[in-house]
Amino acid sequence: MYKVLIADDETLIRNGLKQILDWEALGFSICGEAGNGEEAENLILSLSPDLVLMDIRMPKKTGLDVIANVRVNDFKGKFIILSGYSDFKYAKEAIRHGVEYYLTKPIDEEELEESVARIKEALDSEIHSQDNIALLKKKAKTSILKDLITGNQDTEPTAENIADLSLEADCYQVVIYENFNQTPGSISYSFAELLKVTNKEEHTFNYYDDFGRTVVLLKGNYALNRFRDFLEHYEGNYPPQKDSPLDTLFLAYGRPVTGLSRIPDSYKEADVLISRRFFCMQGQHTLGYEELPSLSKEEVLDPQKLTFYTDYFVGYLQTFNRKKVSTTLQELEVYLYDVRNNISEVKLFLTDLYLSIKEKINLIYNTLNIPFPTNSTVIDFIEKKHYLYEIILFLSEQFEMIMNASGSPSRTSVLDDILYYIDNNYQSNIRLESIAPLFGYNSAYLGKIFNKTVGESFNSYVDHTRIEHSKELLLSGNYKVYEIAEKVGYRNVDYFHKKFRRYVGESPAEFRRKNGGTAVD
DSSP, rough: OOOEEHHHHHOHHHHHHHHHHTTTTTTTEEEEEEEEHHHHHHHHHHHHHSEEEEEEEEESSSSSHHHHHHHHOOOOOOOEEEEEEOOOHHHHHHHHHHHHHHHHHHHHHHHHHHHHHHHHHHHHHHHHHHHHHHHHHHHHHHHHHHHHHHHSSSOOOOOOHHHTTTTTSOEEEEEEETTTTSSSSSSSOHHHHHHHOOGGGEEEEEEEEETTTEEEEEEEOOOOOOOOHHHHHTSSSSOOOOTTTGEEEEEEOOOOOHHHHHGGHHHHHHHHHHHGGGGOOOOOOOOEEEOOOOOTOOOOOOHHHHHHHOOOOHHHTTTTOOOHHHHHHHHHHHHHOOOOSSSSHHHEEEEHHHHHHHHHHHTTTSSSOOOOOHHHHHHHHHOSSSOOOHHHHHHHHHHHHHHHHTTTTOOTHHHHHHHHHHHHHHTTTOOOOHGGGGGGOOHHHHHHHHHHHHSSSHHHHHHHHHHOOOOHHHHHHOOOOHHHHHHHSSSSSSHHHHHHHHHSSSSSSHHHHHTTTHHHH
């Protein structure tokens, strides 16, 4: 809806002009009215109407003076002059100031309506032209930015491009984010909201949308530090709290780089990581360059591995060896994480594994009616899963079903199996919620049984185990404290210090010194 201002010194004429036309139907709304030239000039400059109906003869300032003054102040709106004079000199002066229509009083309704309709068409055409120019500029900037980030540009960005995109910075980092639920839809938060910055004139970051995901280029130490603070704040809550900014998002980020030519390196890492969401743990919302797989061996899925895992799982199922089943499932996850095959091929491998195990178990226990799902159900189930852990959980549940159906003995030793599992996997990010299904238990129930039987909580036992192993490493004199923290499962060395002091009563360095260990330079 365009805005129209009516300026005439006669109240009766102003009221008539408001009523003579159906302004809303013509695409206008009346934003104000003025009874003298000075008031009209002030209202034009403050309200910026799209159209002004202006009388020439008014108190304080003439209509032509008002038009001349607002044009000097860069007012671009349209004018229709209303005058009781048909003298050519007035019309000539009005035309000089860009007045489109000069109507004499008394105003002819049809003539006024036709003039307003033509001005409406002109305004629409101007906006369309401006929108097209803005759209073309935006597309050009996006294309330059995308080529720069992905490394697909044929030539180096010009100084004009760098200035236009505010690309001059001492460091850069690429972040890619998308909906966490992996379904189409709008993302709840903008990246500026996530970092709590205004990003005025794109000085903090640039971005472009890329088929349902957003690619962000962080620029400068301030931007990178804000992003790091965001990660530290929200990654500490695992999984993210409901309604937190990270709750609806999944993001991957490459390493910080210096120099425009290195930006594609950071992008390629983020691109690889976000394509590997399949390997994330339950509730994981971020993947960083530190978690890139080790693909130096060019390892691909090996058909012999399918035979290997099939035979071992069938053997463990026959002996009801839950401990070996769970540890072998973990080994399988590690093996799959480092292969170069695409996700569809990994899913096919897992489908073949399950169907091979099913076939062998049915041959072994041919007299039992084991309630296996149909092959088509399994194929469809695995194909539709977004994450590896979902398929591993399915395999674990199916293996437990097989052992129960084939006459599994008492499960009184399951806690011994869990303790064995912790002692051999404390270096990884083990959580009760993750391992409980591997042993066929609900995490809340298993937590109660664990606490009652062992005498402490699951997390406390894991911390004790890690601290005991860290003591051995401290006294060996082969590692620095931060290296020991990583080896026993603590990603943050400050957190390791806190836990060590809590359980031992002194810092790692004090423990090493008092017990004859040698510090590593």
